[in-house]
Amino acid sequence: xxxxxxxxxxADRKVWEGEAKFVRARSIAGxxxxxxxxxxxxxxxxxxxxxxESVDGQRQTVxxxxxxxxxxxxxxxxxxxxxxxxxxxxxxx
Amino acid sequence: MGAQMRIYRQRIKSVSSIxxxxxxxxxxxAARVVKARQRATExxxxxxxxxxxxxAVASNTNEDHPxxxxxxxxxxxxxxxxxxxxxxxxxxxxxAIKRAVELMNHLQGEGMEVVPYLVGRxxxxxxxxxxxxxxxxxxxxxxxxxxENAKEIADRITADFLKDWDEGGHDExxxxxxxxxxxxRQDPHVLRLLPLEVVDASDEGEEGLDLSVNQYEKxxxxxxxDFEPGAAEVLDQLLPKYVRNRIxxxxxxxxxxxxAARQRAMKSATDNAGDLIKRYERLANxxxxxxxxxxxxxxxxxxxxxxxxxK
Numbered sequence: 001x002x003x004x005x006x007x008x009x010x011a012d013r014k015v016w017e018g019e020a021k022f023v024r025a026r027s028i029a030g031x032x033x034x035x036x037x038x039x040x041x042x043x044x045x046x047x048x049x050x051x052x053e054s055v056d057g058q059r060q061t062v063x064x065x066x067x068x069x070x071x072x073x074x075x076x077x078x079x080x081x082x083x084x085x086x087x088x089x090x091x092x093x
Numbered sequence: 094m095g096a097q098m099r100i101y102r103q104r105i106k107s108v109s110s111i112x113x114x115x116x117x118x119x120x121x122x123a124a125r126v127v128k129a130r131q132r133a134t135e136x137x138x139x140x141x142x143x144x145x146x147x148x149a150v151a152s153n154t155n156e157d158h159p160x161x162x163x164x165x166x167x168x169x170x171x172x173x174x175x176x177x178x179x180x181x182x183x184x185x186x187x188x189a190i191k192r193a194v195e196l197m198n199h200l201q202g203e204g205m206e207v208v209p210y211l212v213g214r215x216x217x218x219x220x221x222x223x224x225x226x227x228x229x230x231x232x233x234x235x236x237x238x239x240x241e242n243a244k245e246i247a248d249r250i251t252a253d254f255l256k257d258w259d260e261g262g263h264d265e266x267x268x269x270x271x272x273x274x275x276x277x278r279q280d281p282h283v284l285r286l287l288p289l290e291v292v293d294a295s296d297e298g299e300e301g302l303d304l305s306v307n308q309y310e311k312x313x314x315x316x317x318x319d320f321e322p323g324a325a326e327v328l329d330q331l332l333p334k335y336v337r338n339r340i341x342x343x344x345x346x347x348x349x350x351x352x353a354a355r356q357r358a359m360k361s362a363t364d365n366a367g368d369l370i371k372r373y374e375r376l377a378n379x380x381x382x383x384x385x386x387x388x389x390x391x392x393x394x395x396x397x398x399x400x401x402x403x404k
């Protein structure tokens with residue numbers, strides 16, 4: 001099964017990068033769920049949590065202060081000025 | 094010992110202690126340049142992602158946005174001047190301010206009213222000394238700017254740009270900062286920040302910051318994105334972030350330049366101190382030798398006089 005390549009970027013650094021099979025975030029228009037094969041999308045996120053389910057089924061959650069999310073040929077980029085990744089494990093690298 | 098020699102010894106002592114200080118400052122600046130460049134590199138993924146996104150929206154829509162529309166006859170321009178907080182950095186602040194003054198004169202020559210925004214104490218001191226008006230100052234972070242600093246500046250100038258003309262709104266915003274090209278080369282540079290020229294894919298060229306990246310490779314077409322909620326709203330959200338990011342990269346580039354300039358200035362100060370010490374040592378030796386010679390000739394002269402007296 002194909003997987004998503006996820007990049008999480010804050011204004012002053014790259015926070016995390018890794019493989020995942022599912023990404024969930026909240027956009028202005030509502031919940032967004034991204035799985036491999038998603039069509040190209042650019043969505044504005046609201047302040048809240050982004051959940052990343054890694055290939056081995058582990059779930060990780062980070063808090064973002066808005067920002068946006070782009071999907072393009074299975075590359076998911078989550079961009080926010082501040083990303084709180086304190087609850088994040090380093091797995092998935 | 095001669096009085097002359099004592100003076101030289103004193104000078105040697107004071108120059109040596111200055112040399113110690115400048116040498117320490119050189120080492121500190123050298124260490125911090127590395128950090129500043131690292132910060133600039135770390136901020137690049139964000140710049141890349143944001144630029145990609147903005148150019149994707151821009152090439153997929155024909156949306157007009159207040160931040161991208163330029164008015165045909167601009168009457169008021171804001172100029173953000175980024176200089177250092179502290180001196181001892183060679184010509185760093187002076188050349189940035191000089192470039193800014195050139196720009197302001199040019200804009201005034203075109204019949205525009207110019208409103209300066211100052212970053213760094215050196216810029217503030219320049220304007221205060223000449224009793225020139227400015228809109229706002231930000232100081233205290235020139236050698237280690239954070240994103241918060243950039244946000245504060247960007248939000249203020251964006252707000253001023255969007256105001257109506259009667260309420261003090263600007264038609265253009267320029268940023269004067271120092272581009273970090275290499276450890277030995279930093280050039281003051283003017284960037285027209287607002288109205289934004291949304292960089293079409295692969296065509297950023299000269300306009301882009303040194304630290305920013307050309308997003309799409311030539312010929313690569315950005316995919317047809319779905320926008321959520323809609324292209325106009327996405328653009329609305331992205332552009333202020335883009336402005337903040339540009340200010341942030343300008344600040345980072347300037348801070349790396351400042352530290353590199355300081356390192357170079359302190360290195361030449363240390364070298365000059367070494368030269369001075371060498372010269373004073375030679376003079377001191379000469380003075381000592383002259384003293385000895387004089388003493389010998391006095392003794393010889395005295396002995397001769399005694400010998401003559403005995404005859």
